[in-house]
Amino acid sequence: MIATAVVALAVGRLTAWPTIHGLRTQLADATSAMLHDPLTGMLNRAGLQAAHATLANTDPVQPIIVALIDLDDFKHVNDTHGHSRGDDLLTEVGDRISDIAALHGGTAARLAGDEYAALLPARTDDLDRIADTFTTIISQPVALPTDSGPALVAVSASVGLALVDTSDPFTEVALHRADIAMYHAKRYGRHRHAIYQPGMTMPPAQHRRGPRLRDRHQPTNGASA
Structure with missing residues (x-):
């Protein structure tokens, strides 16, 4: 009788395994979708934060x-060649951004639209060279x-870099400082980069493309980060 129960339990487990495996696969797929951008396959904002x-x-x-990294005047590409070709360019x-990040031992993400970000280990203090690599490639x-x-078709990019610690909050410090630097780069024209310096603040609104979600959560009227 015990042997019969053991056999029944084993058969039950074997029968249930395909279902369990399928559920695990679905969960893994759902988790991956939550952390990746569907267009490029890169990490998304949540993935980069993770x-x-x-x-x-x-x-x-x-x-x-x-x-x-923010592309300059990407709207012109969409208007000229259509959104499908614009997606190809994105x-x-x-x-290219992923390759550069991987070359430096880091990771990259598409945050939204024509905006990307990367996290790189600080193996060098030559941030200007890294920024030049992004803009050139x-x-x-x-x-x-x-x-x-x-x-x-060619586009240029405005790049902002910030040197932070791994212990610094992602949105409020790390990404925000790089964002401030990027806006300073964009303030002086296309195909530029800027490095965040202590005390650097958001440039005046007329030099910015418009408020984004994290801008509305951060001080921008002369406050520093």
Whole structure:
């Protein structure tokens, strides 16, 4: 009788295994979808925040470089070539940013629209060189398919970099400081970069593209970060 019960239990487990495996797969897929951008396959904002949280939980505290990358006048690409071709360009730019981040031992994400970010280990204090790498690689023309054949399209990017500690809050400090630097880069024209300096504040509103969610949660009227 005991043997019969054991056999029944084993058969029950074998029968249930495909269901359990399927549920685990669905859960893994759902978790991945929550952390990744569906267009580019990069991490999304939540995914980058999770990556930062992993760094923050690692001792000892380490310096990291946060890059905020915003394409210049991307709307012109959509208006000229259509949103589908614009998506192709966003994907190609995302691949380039991911490659640069991986080259430096970091990770990258598409936050929203034409805005990207990266977390890099601070293996060098030459932040200008890293920023130049982003702006130079991103600005290389991309061949986009059109009804009349491939069209070479190029965009430039404004890049803001900030050197922070892994213990610094992600949104309120790390990303916010890189964002301030990026807006200073954009203030002086296309294809520029800026490095966050202590006491640096958001530039006047006329030099900004418009308020975003994290801007509305941060002091911008002359307050520093």
